Amino acid sequence: MADLHETSERLIAPVPRITIQAFCETQDAAGMIEAACLDRRMQKAHVKVQMGGGPAAVEAYRHAPTPNVIIIETQGAKSRPLECLDSLAEVCDEGTKVIVIGHVNDVQLYRQFLQRGVSEYLMAPVDPITLIQSISDLFTAPGAKPVGRTIAVVGAKGGVGSSTIAHNLAWTIARGHGTATVIADLDIAFGTAGLNFNQDPPQGIAEAVFAPERLDGNLLDRLLSKCSDNLSLLSAPAILDRTTDLSEPAFDNLVDLLRAAVPCIILDVPHQWSAWTRRLLIAADEIVIVAAPELASLRNAKNLLTLLQQNRPNDARPRIVLNGVGVPKRPEIGAADFAKALDAPLTASIPFDPALFGTAANNGQMIAEIQPGAKASEVYADLAAKLTGRPEVKRGRANLLEPFLAKIARRKAS
Ligand SMILES: Nc1ncnc2c1ncn2[C@@H]1O[C@H](COP(=O)(O)OP(=O)(O)O)[C@@H](O)[C@H]1O
Numbered sequence: 001m002a003d004l005h006e007t008s009e010r011l012i013a014p015v016p017r018i019t020i021q022a023f024c025e026t027q028d029a030a031g032m033i034e035a036a037c038l039d040r041r042m043q044k045a046h047v048k049v050q051m052g053g054g055p056a057a058v059e060a061y062r063h064a065p066t067p068n069v070i071i072i073e074t075q076g077a078k079s080r081p082l083e084c085l086d087s088l089a090e091v092c093d094e095g096t097k098v099i100v101i102g103h104v105n106d107v108q109l110y111r112q113f114l115q116r117g118v119s120e121y122l123m124a125p126v127d128p129i130t131l132i133q134s135i136s137d138l139f140t141a142p143g144a145k146p147v148g149r150t151i152a153v154v155g156a157k158g159g160v161g162s163s164t165i166a167h168n169l170a171w172t173i174a175r176g177h178g179t180a181t182v183i184a185d186l187d188i189a190f191g192t193a194g195l196n197f198n199q200d201p202p203q204g205i206a207e208a209v210f211a212p213e214r215l216d217g218n219l220l221d222r223l224l225s226k227c228s229d230n231l232s233l234l235s236a237p238a239i240l241d242r243t244t245d246l247s248e249p250a251f252d253n254l255v256d257l258l259r260a261a262v263p264c265i266i267l268d269v270p271h272q273w274s275a276w277t278r279r280l281l282i283a284a285d286e287i288v289i290v291a292a293p294e295l296a297s298l299r300n301a302k303n304l305l306t307l308l309q310q311n312r313p314n315d316a317r318p319r320i321v322l323n324g325v326g327v328p329k330r331p332e333i334g335a336a337d338f339a340k341a342l343d344a345p346l347t348a349s350i351p352f353d354p355a356l357f358g359t360a361a362n363n364g365q366m367i368a369e370i371q372p373g374a375k376a377s378e379v380y381a382d383l384a385a386k387l388t389g390r391p392e393v394k395r396g397r398a399n400l401l402e403p404f405l406a407k408i409a410r411r412k413a414s
C-alpha cells in the first residue's frame with residue numbers, strides 16, 4: 001500500500017474529454033486497456049477497444065474520422081507496423097495522436113516509430129497506470145503548471161468532526177508547507193467553514209455550482225475569499241433557499257478549475273450519499289474518512305472503504321482517522337480493534353477535547369492557533385505531511401533528515 005501512496009505523489013492529471021480507440025493483437029492488451037478505462041482519471045474519456053491491430057485501424061479509418069488518440073498494439077514485424085502507420089498517416093486527422101504498444105525492445109524500430117510521428121512507444125506488458133500516465137501527458141502542455149491535488153475529507157457518519165479536520169488540515173498545509181491551498185465547503189446548506197474561519201464572504205460555492213455555465217477562472221477568483229497566507233475559502237452560503245440534489249457531474253467543472261489554479265484543494269464533503277458525493281470521492285487524489293470509535297462509524301467506514309477500493313483499483317486506500325477518542329464514560333471500540341475490524345490501519349487518532357474544540361469553534365480559530373502543542377495539532381501536521389508527501393517546512397537538521405530516514409525505514413520494511 002505504501003508504494004501506491006508513493007506513485008500517487010507523481011500526480012497524474014485527469015484525462016480530458018477525448019475519444020480513444022484501441023486496436024489490439026492480444027487479449028492481454030485489450031483487457032489492460034479495459035481495466036485502465038475504469039480508473040478515475042479516465043472518467044471523461046470515451047474509449048473503444050477492438051482487436052485486429054494496425055491493419056484493423058487502417059481499415060477503420062479509411063472512411064471514418066480519426067479519434068484524439070489511436071492505440072495500436074503490434075507483436076512484431078509480421079504485423080507490419082510501419083506499413084500500417086504509413087497508411088494511417090494518410091488518413092489521420094490533424095491532432096490525432098498515436099500510441100504504440102509493442103512486444104520487441106528494438107531501438108531501431110522505436111526510432112522509426114518516432115519518425116512517423118508516434119507519440120509514445122510502450123513495451124508490453126503495460127500496466128494500466130503507465131498507459132493512463134502516457135495518455136494524460138499527451139494532453140498536458142510541456143512546461144504547464146502541474147495540476148492541483150484534491151484531498152476529500154468525509155465523515156463515516158454525521159457530526160464525527162470531518163469538517164473540523166478538513167479545515168484544520170487545509171490551514172496546516174497552507175501554513176506549515178507554504179502551499180497555496182483552497183478549502184472548499186461542499187455542504188452548501190449547512191457548511192461551517194465560514195464560521196470556523198470567521199469569514200462571511202458574500203459569494204462562494206453556490207455561485208459556482210448553481211450557474212456552472214458562468215463559471216470560469218475569473219469568476220472563481222472572485223468567489224474565493226482569503227483566510228490567511230496561502231489559504232483561500234470557497235464557502236457555503238448555509239441557507240436553505242435551494243436544495244442540493246445536484247446532478248452527478250455538478251462539481252466537475254469547479255474541480256477542474258481549482259486543479260488548474262492551486263496546488264492543493266481540500267474538499268469538505270458532507271456526510272450524504274448522492275451521485276455527486278460518490279463521484280467526488282471516487283475522483284479525489286486522496287481520501288480521508290473520519291470515524292468515531294463506535295459501531296455505526298465502523299460499519300459505514302468499512303462500507304466506504306470497500307466501495308472506494310473497488311472503484312479505485314489503481315490508488316492507495318483511503319486514510320482512516322479516528323476522532324473524538326476518550327469521551328468520558330462512553331464505551332468505545334479501541335483503536336486496535338477498530339483497525340482489525342476494518343482490516344486497514346488507522347492513520348491517526350484524535351482525542352476528545354471539548355474545551356479546546358469548543359473554544360476554537362466559538363472563536364472561529366484553528367486548533368493550532370489556540371494550542372499549537374495539542375495532540376490534535378500534531379495529528380494535523382502529521383496528516384498534512386502524509387497527504388502532501390512532504391514534511392512540514394522547518395529549520396533544523398533533524399527535520400531535514402526526516403524524509404530520508406523515513407524513506408530508508410520504508411525500504412527496510414518492504
Ligand atoms: N476531537 C474533538 N473533540 C471534541 N469536539 C470535537 C472534536 N472534533 C470535532 N469536534 C466538534 O464536533 C462538532 C462536529 O464537528 P464537525 O467537524 O462539524 O463534524 P462533521 O463535519 O463530521 O459533521 C463540532 O462542534 C466540533 O467542534
Ligand SMILES: [Mg+2]
Nearest residue numbers: 162163187270
Ligand atoms: Mg461537515
